[in-house]
Amino acid sequence: MIRVYNTLSKSKEPFEPVRPGKVGIYLCGPTVYKPSHIGHMVGPVIFDAIKRYLTYSGYEVTLVVNVTDVDDKLIAESARRSMLMSELAAEMTRDYMNNLDAMGIDTVSHFPRATDHIDQIIQFTADLIQKGCAYESDGDVYFDVSKDEDYGKLSHRTLESMIGEGGDTAERKRSSADFALWKSAKPGEPSWSSPWGPGRPGWHIECSVMSSRLLGETFDIHGGGLDLVFPHHENEIAQSECRFGKPMARYWLHNGLMQASDEVGKVGGRATRPAEDDLQSQSAGKISKSKGASAFSEMLKEFEPENIRFFLLSSHYRRPIDFSSERIREVGTGLESFYRFFKRYQRVTGRSFYEVAAATRREEGDFDPESDAVLVEVSERRKRFLAAMDDDFNTGGAIAELFELMRRLNRQIDDEKLEEPNRQSAERIAVLRQGAATLREIGLTLGLFRNPPKEAEARGDELAGKLLDLLVEIRTEARKAKNFAMADKIRSSLAELGVTLEDRPGGTEWTIGK
RNA sequence: GGCGCCGUAGCCAAAUGGAUAAGGCAGCGGAUUGCAAAUCCGCGAUUUAUCGGUUCGACUCCGAUCGGCGCCUCCA
Known part of the structure; x- marks a missing residue:
C-alpha cells in the first residue's frame, strides 16, 4: 500500500488512483523566459523517480510536464533582448529539455505548451464566464473568487486574508483577490484574438486546460514546488472545479524548495544578488531566477548528472534542500563506493553490473532466500527499501537500504574470498548475482545505476x-x-x-x- | 502583520506514539596489505533546540520560549 502526503488534507493518505491500474500525474513545469537552474530540476527528478516507482509497482503512468511559454515575464525578457517572444520561448525550452535530457529524465509522456492551446484556453475562459465564475472587464477576464465557496482550501487560507492591494489592475477587478484568466494586449505585445479583443492567457489557466485535456477532469496527482501552492495551484483548482464541478486532482504533492547557502558566485548561488543589506545576505534563501541563480547547464560542467540526482534524492522531497557544491561532492563520495562495487562485481563475475538482468516489476523481483544468510539479508533490505518508498516516496530512507545492501555484498565477497580466482564456486557467485540483481532492480526505481559512469578522465590515449x-x-x-x-x-x-x-x-x- | 514549515551526533539526513534513534560524509581503532588503496569489522546522540504538559510509553501529540526559513508579489 502506497501512501502519499496530500497538501489538501495536510496528511498522508492511501494512494488509490481514479481509474484502477492507471495513474495520471501533472507536474508544473517552467515558465521559459530564462535558463533553468538547479531548482527547476528538483520536481522533475523526484517525479521521474515517482513515475518509475509507480510503474514498477504495476501502474500505467502518464506524466505531464507543462511548458508555460506566454507570460508577462516572457514579454519583458524578449523585449529586453529585442527578440520575438516565441524565439525566446523556443530557446529556453530547448535549454530546459537539454537539462532534463542530461539528467536522464526520459519518463515524461507529454510536454504541452500554453501557446499550442490558445483556442482551448479561450473556450475554457468563455465557459467560466457562462457559468458565472468569471467576468469580462475592459478587455480582461477575471475569475470571481467569491463564486468559489472553498477558495483557499489548498493553501488553507481564508478569502479575507487574501484581500490585498490587487496590483495595478485593481480598478478593473470586483475584488482584489480575483485573478486574470485573460489579459488584454497593450500595443506591441504578442496577442491572439478573442471574444474580448486581442490578448493573451493569464498565468494559471493553461494548466487547467492542458491537464484536463491530457489527463481528464479529475486526475490523480498534481505536483509542483511548494511555492506554487498559492496562488498558482489554488487558482487552478478554482478554475477547474468551477468549470467541471468535480475535484481537479486527488493528491497534491509539493516538493520543498532549494535553498542557496553556497558562497556568492558559485553554481546555484545568488550570483547577482544586490550588494545592499549585507547582514541578510549571509543567510540562506530560496534560489530563484530573480535572485540570479546560475544556469543549470553550468552546473552540469561541474557535476555528473547521477551525482546531482543522488543528491536530490538523498533527502525527503518535501524537505527544503540547502544547496552547496560541497554537499553534492559529499554524496558523490558515497555514490563512488557503488561504482567501485560495480567494478568489483565485474572482476568477480566477469559480467558487467549494468547487464545484470533486473526485475522491472515488483512481483518479479520477489525471490525465496531459502536459508542462505546473504540472501535473507538481501531480501530483507529490498523489503525495507520498498517500505520506505511506499511511505510517501521516502527516497532518503530508501537510499540507506541501498548502502546496506551493497555493504552486505561486499562482505560476502570478502568473507568468501570471491575475488581470488581459485576460490570461486558457481553457487556462491549465483548468490552474489542475485544480490546484484536486487541492488540494480531497486536502484533503477530511483533512476539510479542505469548506465556506467563516465570514467573520471578519458582513459588517455x-x-x-x-x-x-x-x-x-x-x-x-x-x-x-x-x-x-x-x-x-x-x-x-x-x-x-x-x-x-x-x-x-x-x-x-x-x-x-x- | 496574517498563514505555514523546520530545528535529530562535527556536517548531511531517516524514523512522526511503542522494544538497542537508519544511512551517508568526516574522524578514530582493528582485520586485510610488503606498505598502501579499496573492502570488511568495531567506536560516536544516556538522547532528538529549550522549558513545561498529555500518556503506561513521545523525536513523534499539546502549550510556551529561542533560533532558521517559506508563502501572502514573479518563482520549480
Whole structure:
C-alpha cells in the first residue's frame, strides 16, 4: 500500500488512483523566459523517480510536464533582448529539455505548451464566464473568487486574508483577490484574438486546460514546488472545479524548495544578488531566477548528472534542500563506493553490473532466500527499501537500504574470498548475482545505476594506456623481487600524475582521475 | 502583520506514539596489505533546540520560549 502526503488534507493518505491500474500525474513545469537552474530540476527528478516507482509497482503512468511559454515575464525578457517572444520561448525550452535530457529524465509522456492551446484556453475562459465564475472587464477576464465557496482550501487560507492591494489592475477587478484568466494586449505585445479583443492567457489557466485535456477532469496527482501552492495551484483548482464541478486532482504533492547557502558566485548561488543589506545576505534563501541563480547547464560542467540526482534524492522531497557544491561532492563520495562495487562485481563475475538482468516489476523481483544468510539479508533490505518508498516516496530512507545492501555484498565477497580466482564456486557467485540483481532492480526505481559512469578522465590515449601497463608490469616484478622501494616510487610518482594503483588478488589495476 | 514549515551526533539526513534513534560524509581503532588503496569489522546522540504538559510509553501529540526559513508579489 502506497501512501502519499496530500497538501489538501495536510496528511498522508492511501494512494488509490481514479481509474484502477492507471495513474495520471501533472507536474508544473517552467515558465521559459530564462535558463533553468538547479531548482527547476528538483520536481522533475523526484517525479521521474515517482513515475518509475509507480510503474514498477504495476501502474500505467502518464506524466505531464507543462511548458508555460506566454507570460508577462516572457514579454519583458524578449523585449529586453529585442527578440520575438516565441524565439525566446523556443530557446529556453530547448535549454530546459537539454537539462532534463542530461539528467536522464526520459519518463515524461507529454510536454504541452500554453501557446499550442490558445483556442482551448479561450473556450475554457468563455465557459467560466457562462457559468458565472468569471467576468469580462475592459478587455480582461477575471475569475470571481467569491463564486468559489472553498477558495483557499489548498493553501488553507481564508478569502479575507487574501484581500490585498490587487496590483495595478485593481480598478478593473470586483475584488482584489480575483485573478486574470485573460489579459488584454497593450500595443506591441504578442496577442491572439478573442471574444474580448486581442490578448493573451493569464498565468494559471493553461494548466487547467492542458491537464484536463491530457489527463481528464479529475486526475490523480498534481505536483509542483511548494511555492506554487498559492496562488498558482489554488487558482487552478478554482478554475477547474468551477468549470467541471468535480475535484481537479486527488493528491497534491509539493516538493520543498532549494535553498542557496553556497558562497556568492558559485553554481546555484545568488550570483547577482544586490550588494545592499549585507547582514541578510549571509543567510540562506530560496534560489530563484530573480535572485540570479546560475544556469543549470553550468552546473552540469561541474557535476555528473547521477551525482546531482543522488543528491536530490538523498533527502525527503518535501524537505527544503540547502544547496552547496560541497554537499553534492559529499554524496558523490558515497555514490563512488557503488561504482567501485560495480567494478568489483565485474572482476568477480566477469559480467558487467549494468547487464545484470533486473526485475522491472515488483512481483518479479520477489525471490525465496531459502536459508542462505546473504540472501535473507538481501531480501530483507529490498523489503525495507520498498517500505520506505511506499511511505510517501521516502527516497532518503530508501537510499540507506541501498548502502546496506551493497555493504552486505561486499562482505560476502570478502568473507568468501570471491575475488581470488581459485576460490570461486558457481553457487556462491549465483548468490552474489542475485544480490546484484536486487541492488540494480531497486536502484533503477530511483533512476539510479542505469548506465556506467563516465570514467573520471578519458582513459588517455592508447599509448598512455600501454605505457601504464608497462609500468605496472615492471612494478609487479619489482614487488616479486621485494624491491619495494622501486615499487613504491612507481606508485607514488604515478599518483602525482593522477594515476591510482590498487593491488588486488587478481593483479594491479590502474585508474586515471581523482 | 496574517498563514505555514523546520530545528535529530562535527556536517548531511531517516524514523512522526511503542522494544538497542537508519544511512551517508568526516574522524578514530582493528582485520586485510610488503606498505598502501579499496573492502570488511568495531567506536560516536544516556538522547532528538529549550522549558513545561498529555500518556503506561513521545523525536513523534499539546502549550510556551529561542533560533532558521517559506508563502501572502514573479518563482520549480
